[in-house]
Each structure stands twice: as structure tokens, then as C-alpha cells.
Amino acid sequence: MVRIEKILPILAWGKAYDRAVMTSDLVAAMIVTIMLIPQSLAYAMLADLPPEVGLYASILPLVAYAVFGTSRALAVGPVAVVSLMTASAIGQIAEQGTADYLTAATVLALLSGAMLVLMGVFRLGFLANFLSHPVISGFITASGLLIAASQLKHILGVPVKGDTLPDILGGLLSNIGNVNPITLAIGGGAIAFLYFARSRLKGLLTGSGLNSRLSDILTKTAPILTVAITILIAATFDLGSRGVMLVGAIPQGLPVPALPTFSLDLVAALAGPVLLISAIGFVESVSVAQTLASKRRQRIVPDQELIGLGAANIASAISSGFPVTGGFARSVVNFDAGAETPAAGIFTAIGIALAALYLTPLLASLPQATLAATIIVAVLSLVDFKAIRSVFGYSKADFAAMAATILVTLLLGVEPGILSGVLLSLALHLYRTSRPHMAVVGLVPGTEHFRNIERHKVITDPSILSIRVDESLYFANSRYLEDRIAALVADHPKVRHVILMCPAVNAIDASALESLEEINHRLNDAGITFHLSEIKGPVMDRLKRSDFLQQLTGSVYLCQYEAMVALRGKGQAPIYHSA
Incomplete structure (x- = not known):
């Protein structure tokens, strides 16, 4: 029985599950669901996928992780960096908006899931250690800047193509005369409000007499409030006819679970991106899980986390989703809201499924600028200039690897960026250890x-x-x-x-x-x-x-x-x- 519980951690925490724990999990699930609906739509847009795909990727993966994962608070789903890497990977082999593009995304999730499960079975979690912290930090910082820059086209209402910072900035400058002022007003207003909510709203609410937890909950609902207000404005004033890009009709319902069809050529084309996405996703996920577990004196099992994360990606693939991992923001919200077990993820999945069944008609008038604002405010928290200064002062060699990762990611793209950082880290390690003290x-x-x-x-x-x-x-x-x-x-x-x-x-x-x-x-x-x-x-x-x-x-x-x-x-x- 103990052996089975190691493979299926749900059997371990499920034995002690009671009404009090379920109440805590339900409260956390409601808060995370409210947060996750706009995030899921936004990250699907970041991956250049239809918005409903973001919802699909936030349902079965949560259930799969609850069965196989060992963290009590980790919330899996689409995240900014992996969404950007997904767009970069499949954008090279399929045309955006086509059926082949969506197929490539689901196959990418399937292959990533299979790789993670195999790594877990063979206890290969240590391979992620080849990604040094400065390289990961530099990559995430560069990705945050790149993601924010890529969303400016939706804030300005202009068409821009490109996966690198020079291409994006060049496209924005060449279209500066075509900015849609209404779109800019919506996007700029949404950014201002979301930034205010993130930095000041909780303090104002607690200062007015609300308790800290209620203030925190209200602060976390800021994105859904932004979505509701901008939908109302767009529908009332028919902004779609005035050049404001809207999300448009979203299919109502849930996908029929099925494995995606694919060819060996597609698998070969995705092999490199699968390795990078799996490694980055695992490192990000296990870091969040370990941080939250330590606060409650709990422990996670990294090799079992590989299996849990792999199962989540396979579940995403069979439900027409794209690669997922444990997200920092939603996991912290889940933890702070009082989630006691992974059952909170199952309840969240039910909430997202109900949204996909009944709320999608209301999202047709949602301005794309609102989702872009949600992404920009979320990813700018990933940009850590303090870490860059700290690494520079501590180790010039590690700073070189970090700086190379940042520059190559911004100038050449996400895959060359992370590869250059890893290779430079290994080269510097070999150099340092070749001349031992x-x-x-x-x-x-x-x-x-x-x-x-x-x-x-x-x-x-x-x-x-x-x-x-x-x-x-x-x-x-x-x-x-x-x-x-x-x-x-x-x-x-x-x-x-x-x-x-x-x-x-x-x-x-x-x-x-x-x-x-x-x-x-x-x-x-x-x-x-x-x-x-x-x-x-x-x-x-x-x-x-x-x-x-x-x-x-x-x-x-x-x-x-x-x-x-x-x-x-x-x-x-x-x-x-x-x-």
C-alpha cells in the first residue's frame, strides 16, 4: 500500500480528507478560478492559440496533477514563459490560426508530458540541475521583457510580427501612425488599474477597516473586474465596429478527450523545443512547489513531481490544450487562500469547466487589449533587475552567463537564449574547475x-x-x-x-x-x-x-x-x- 501511495499520492492525503479540509479547498478554488479565467484566455493568446484552448488547458491538467503530484498547493496550468516558448516552437512549423498550428500545440504538450513521465520513472530529475539559477533568472527576466513587448501591439491596436525584440520594436515604430486611440485607452486604462490593484489596493482596503484576508481576496479579483468592465464598455459602445479588436465568439462547451494525430516528421521538428519546455517547466514548477511546501514543513518528491507534471501535460494534450506547468502567481494565491490538498485543483478544474460551458458567450466582446494588459502586468513581475545586480557583484562568470542568456533571448529568441545560457554555464564551469584552487x-x-x-x-x-x-x-x-x-x-x-x-x-x-x-x-x-x-x-x-x-x-x-x-x-x- 505504501508503494502505491508513492505512485498515487492522492491515496495518501485522501485518507485524511474531511469536511473542514474540503471547505478550505473550496474557498481556495473559488478564488483561483476567478483569477485563472482571464489568465487562461490571456496565455492562450500569448501562445497565438484560440482563447478557449487556454480554458481547456486549465481543466484536466489540474485533475491529473491532483492524482499524481506531491505538492499540496501547486496550481498547474498555462504560464507566461511556457506559452511564449510554445508560440516560438510551433510558429516555425505551422501557420498561426490553422488546424496544423493547434495540432502542433497539442502534440507539443503530449511529447512534453511523455518526456517528463519517463524522466520521473528513471529518476532523472537531477538533469534540471544543468540549468543554473543565474541562467534561469536571466531567461525569465528576458522572457518577461519579450512578452511585455509582444503584447504592446494589442495595447496599441496595430499589426506587428516577430519573435525577437528588434523585430517587435521595429514593427511597433513602423506602425506608430496607425495606433487606435480607443484601443490604447482601454489597454492603458487596464494596465493602470491592474498595476494599482497589485501595488496599492490591498493597503487601501485594509486601511479602510477590512481584514487582511478579505482585502487580499478582493485584490485578486481585480483581473476579472477589469474583464467585466471592459466587456460592458465594448458591448455598450459597439467598439468592435470602431476598430477595437475583440476576442470574438468562443465555442461553448468542452472538447471530447482524444489523442492528437501526428506524424514522425512533426515529432522530429518538435524534439528540441520539447526538451527545453520540459526542463524549464519542471524547474519553475518544482521551485514553486518546494518554496510553498517549506512554509508548512511539508515535502515534495522531485521525481514524482516529474510524473505529476508529465501527467498534467498528457491530460492537456488529450483535451486540446497546450504545454502547462506549475505557475508561481496562481500557486501563491492558492496557498494564501488556504488550500490544504490538491483537491483544490480539482474544484478549480470544475469551476473552469463550468465557465467553458456557460460563460464563454459573455466573453465575445472582451477587448484583446484587456488580455494584453493582464499579461503585461503579470509578466513584469518576472523581470528581476535586482538579481542581475546581485549576481554581477558576486560572480562575474555567472553574470556573463546571465547576461548572455538575456541578450541572446531578446535578440535571437527564446530557444537560442536558453541554449546559449546553458552552454556558457557549462563552459564556465569547465574553465573554473580546470584550474582548481x-x-x-x-x-x-x-x-x-x-x-x-x-x-x-x-x-x-x-x-x-x-x-x-x-x-x-x-x-x-x-x-x-x-x-x-x-x-x-x-x-x-x-x-x-x-x-x-x-x-x-x-x-x-x-x-x-x-x-x-x-x-x-x-x-x-x-x-x-x-x-x-x-x-x-x-x-x-x-x-x-x-x-x-x-x-x-x-x-x-x-x-x-x-x-x-x-x-x-x-x-x-x-x-x-x-x-
Whole structure:
């Protein structure tokens, strides 16, 4: 039974489900449903898909995640960054507005779901670690700017094409004389109101005497209020006939679940985007889930999260949706509204389904500028210039990867942006670890501790050269290790013993082992004995599987102090170093 509960977490939390928990979940679901309706429509538009597709992608995925996911508060569905990546991926292989475009979107969700499930089954969640935080942060910041810029055409009421910032800005400038003033007034007014609601409304409501939770709920309803007001204005004044682009008729009802039909050529064309969307979606989702779980001292299982997120995407595909993931904003709202279990997601799905069945006729007069305003206000919160300054001050190498990701994403598009960031991060990691920090160390007087002679007041023995290496040893730094030890030995002509201190060495690969053998051989030829100290257990286990320890001219010591006591030269005057 325990094994089944690991595969189906719903069985674990479902056993303790009662009326009090259900009440909390229902309240949270009502709030998230109100928030999710305009968001779903907006993110479908961002992906260049019909608005109803956003609703479809917010129904079955929530149910699937509730069955297989481990987070109690995560709310899955369309999100800004994944919607942008979807548009970028399928825009290259199908024409917007065609049946092939919609098919490509559903196949993208299906393939992404299948990949995530397989990664979960084979416990490959660690692969997401290759996306460093600066790269992810830079990509999300650039995507936020790119998304906001792409929605300005709906705010201004002008036709603009392009997936990069230069193309978008160029198109806006070339059409600046064709701006529709009514559309601009609606879009600008919606942005102003939504920004006011996000930044000031809660404070004003609590200041007027409302309790904090009610004020927060009212603040979260600002997008749906904006939608209602602009629909009323557009319908009353027939703004569609005055050049204002409206959402138009939305099919009423729900799609019949079915797997999309696709060809091997389409799968091959989507293979690259599927990998990137799956990785970005998982990283974003698991980060949100872990953050919320820690606040309640709960835990999530990353590999099971892969399965839950994969199931959500497969569910989206069979219900004519597009790729989904855990969204930060809606998950935080779900958490703050008091959601206790994933059942809140099931109730939210029911609410969205009812909206698709009965409310879509009311959305026909919704100005596209309103949805664009919703997107702009939402995604600008993703732009984190503070993180850029922080990374710049802390690590120039990480800043280089972040800056490259931002610039390439803005100038060339989302896929080249994330690829450049990942490749540069790996290249910088290889460069840094290929030249590991190595220090000559000495004994801190009155202790058994050894520290860098250039940083601390220490004592050394002229016949002993103690070298600490602060990195695992592998093919990229093995030659550097040889050269560095050779240079240090040349600078210390009285040395008779070299001790390689390895407290930070977590692994030694075959290339590094050959280098250690070569170092041992060269030192022996020079009349110098080679020793090791503070070797970690797993590393020692691997060394024992080779014949290196039998060839070693010296000994392996448990600690550096033990080595120093055993090898200390008689009659040698100690050397005092003052950093």
C-alpha cells in the first residue's frame, strides 16, 4: 500500500480528507478560478492559440496533477514563459490560426508530458540541475521583457510580427501612425488599474477597516473586474465596429478527450523545443512547489513531481490544450487562500469547466487589449533587475552567463537564449574547475589545523610541502594538477616530502588517477616521497580498486596533522609565515 501511495499520492492525503479540509479547498478554488479565467484566455493568446484552448488547458491538467503530484498547493496550468516558448516552437512549423498550428500545440504538450513521465520513472530529475539559477533568472527576466513587448501591439491596436525584440520594436515604430486611440485607452486604462490593484489596493482596503484576508481576496479579483468592465464598455459602445479588436465568439462547451494525430516528421521538428519546455517547466514548477511546501514543513518528491507534471501535460494534450506547468502567481494565491490538498485543483478544474460551458458567450466582446494588459502586468513581475545586480557583484562568470542568456533571448529568441545560457554555464564551469584552487598550507600554532600560508599565520617544515587541492580531480584539471605540483616543488628545493591534502576531493576519475601516478613517478625520480591525506571514504574505495596505492612511494594519512607529525624533519628549523 505504501508503494502505491508513492505512485498515487492522492491515496495518501485522501485518507485524511474531511469536511473542514474540503471547505478550505473550496474557498481556495473559488478564488483561483476567478483569477485563472482571464489568465487562461490571456496565455492562450500569448501562445497565438484560440482563447478557449487556454480554458481547456486549465481543466484536466489540474485533475491529473491532483492524482499524481506531491505538492499540496501547486496550481498547474498555462504560464507566461511556457506559452511564449510554445508560440516560438510551433510558429516555425505551422501557420498561426490553422488546424496544423493547434495540432502542433497539442502534440507539443503530449511529447512534453511523455518526456517528463519517463524522466520521473528513471529518476532523472537531477538533469534540471544543468540549468543554473543565474541562467534561469536571466531567461525569465528576458522572457518577461519579450512578452511585455509582444503584447504592446494589442495595447496599441496595430499589426506587428516577430519573435525577437528588434523585430517587435521595429514593427511597433513602423506602425506608430496607425495606433487606435480607443484601443490604447482601454489597454492603458487596464494596465493602470491592474498595476494599482497589485501595488496599492490591498493597503487601501485594509486601511479602510477590512481584514487582511478579505482585502487580499478582493485584490485578486481585480483581473476579472477589469474583464467585466471592459466587456460592458465594448458591448455598450459597439467598439468592435470602431476598430477595437475583440476576442470574438468562443465555442461553448468542452472538447471530447482524444489523442492528437501526428506524424514522425512533426515529432522530429518538435524534439528540441520539447526538451527545453520540459526542463524549464519542471524547474519553475518544482521551485514553486518546494518554496510553498517549506512554509508548512511539508515535502515534495522531485521525481514524482516529474510524473505529476508529465501527467498534467498528457491530460492537456488529450483535451486540446497546450504545454502547462506549475505557475508561481496562481500557486501563491492558492496557498494564501488556504488550500490544504490538491483537491483544490480539482474544484478549480470544475469551476473552469463550468465557465467553458456557460460563460464563454459573455466573453465575445472582451477587448484583446484587456488580455494584453493582464499579461503585461503579470509578466513584469518576472523581470528581476535586482538579481542581475546581485549576481554581477558576486560572480562575474555567472553574470556573463546571465547576461548572455538575456541578450541572446531578446535578440535571437527564446530557444537560442536558453541554449546559449546553458552552454556558457557549462563552459564556465569547465574553465573554473580546470584550474582548481590549490594552496600551500601550514600548521596554525597551538592547533591541529592547517591553513593557507598566504592568508594565515602558520608554521611549515622546509622538508615538507603540504598542498591542499579544493576541487574534485577529473580530466579537465588533471594536467593542471601535474604542472602546479611540479612548479611548487621547483620553488622549494629543500622539500623531501609532498603531501596532497584532499578534504574537498569528492571524486577522482581515470584521467586524474593517471596524473597522480605520473606525479608519484616524477617525484620519486627527484628523490621526493609522495603522500596523501584526508581522503574521503568513497574516493579511497575507488583508489583501492586500482594498483595506485601499491605504487605510492609514501603513505595515506587520516589527517594532515598526523602526516606532519610522522614526517617532520629532525633538526629542521620551522618556517613562520605571517600572512
